[in-house]
Amino acid sequence: MENIIQSITTPTFQIAFDGQTKAWTLCLDYRALAKIEELTGRDLKKIEGWKNISSGKEFPQIIWACLHRYSPAVTLEDVLDFLNPQAQRLLSDALFELTFPGLVESMKEESTSPNATPAVTTP
Amino acid sequence: MPVHDWVGLWSVARYDLGLTWEEFADLTPSMFAALCTRRNIRMRHERFANALTASAIYNVHRAGADVPMVTAYDFVRDAKQSEAHEQTQILKRQILEAVTRMPSNTPRERFMTIRGNIIAELVKLGRTDATELWAECWPSLIPEGE
Numbered sequence: 001m002e003n004i005i006q007s008i009t010t011p012t013f014q015i016a017f018d019g020q021t022k023a024w025t026l027c028l029d030y031r032a033l034a035k036i037e038e039l040t041g042r043d044l045k046k047i048e049g050w051k052n053i054s055s056g057k058e059f060p061q062i063i064w065a066c067l068h069r070y071s072p073a074v075t076l077e078d079v080l081d082f083l084n085p086q087a088q089r090l091l092s093d094a095l096f097e098l099t100f101p102g103l104v105e106s107m108k109e110e111s112t113s114p115n116a117t118p119a120v121t122t123p
Numbered sequence: 124m125p126v127h128d129w130v131g132l133w134s135v136a137r138y139d140l141g142l143t144w145e146e147f148a149d150l151t152p153s154m155f156a157a158l159c160t161r162r163n164i165r166m167r168h169e170r171f172a173n174a175l176t177a178s179a180i181y182n183v184h185r186a187g188a189d190v191p192m193v194t195a196y197d198f199v200r201d202a203k204q205s206e207a208h209e210q211t212q213i214l215k216r217q218i219l220e221a222v223t224r225m226p227s228n229t230p231r232e233r234f235m236t237i238r239g240n241i242i243a244e245l246v247k248l249g250r251t252d253a254t255e256l257w258a259e260c261w262p263s264l265i266p267e268g269e
Contacts, residue, residue: 011151030132030155031148045127045152069149101153 011098012070015091017082025070026063028095035065047103050096055085063091135159167199174198211256214245218260234264 016023033044039061043049053059060079067074097104126132132155136147140158150158174195182192200208221237238257245253258265 009154010149011153027151029149029151033152034129034148043127045132099152 011101013094013098015082024067024074026066026091026095027069028066028098029069032065032068035068036062039065044099047100050092053088053092055088059083059088059092062095066095171195171199214250214256215260218257222261222264231264234261235266238264238266 010027010029012025012027014023014025028044036042036044040058042053042058042062044062053062060076060083063083064074064076064079067079093104126135133144133147136142136150136155137144139162142150147155174197177198178193178195185192218241221241222234225233225237238261242253242257245256250256
């Protein structure tokens with residue numbers, strides 16, 4: 001008998017729905033980031049790329065790209081059927097945290113610290 | 124992690140981390156950053172190992188007993204120094220960007236105003252090396268006589 005031991009270290013999260021009987025696994029890896037760049041023109045590798053993501057067109061495409069690895073059968077239409085604008089903020093925050101772990105936390109700390117890193121503003 | 128463009132990421136993944144394209148594509152940015160952190164720790168260890176030799180050679184070739192000895196740690200940045208170095212690099216990048224984003228026909232006087240504003244802002248934020256930082260980034264954009 002063959003025993004398979006699999007270790008998954010890739011950060012992912014799941015969207016459960018239909019009374020928890022179905023779930024999609026999202027993963028924002030570099031393949032997904034490239035796909036998002038191709039679909040929306042947004043560079044989510046950079047923090048500024050996360051600003052003002054439109055809920056109607058761009059966000060479903062982002063979610064769809066994140067599903068490519070673990071839930072490849074899901075279509076963009078499926079995503080559009082499932083997503084609602086209320087879920088966007090929650091999902092967007094979760095994806096941002098996956099991409100920049102701890103950043104929101106440290107930005108909050110930094111903004112209240114007297115030794116905050118100075119940022120040179122545009123003259 | 125200093126690189127954000129695809130070519131920069133690929134080169135770090137390929138050259139520094141020895142990853143294939145497939146392995147790189149399967150990483151998330153947080154995993155990539157974690158690998159980069161490991162690489163930095165390895166580099167620090169290697170630097171320390173080399174510093175052991177360098178400090179030993181220096182110490183046995185001192186001009187006299189009154190010349191202070193050095194240790195391997197004198198060649199390696201600690202966490203605080205690394206953080207300060209990184210912050211300086213961030214500021215330098217911001218200074219570089221402040222000038223490069225201006226149109227090519229921007230008059231020199233405008234650049235001098237930008238220089239003054241940035242230095243004043245950095246001084247206000249507690250940097251005592253603001254003028255030097257600017258000079259390192261833009262040695263050609265310094266007022267005459269300075």
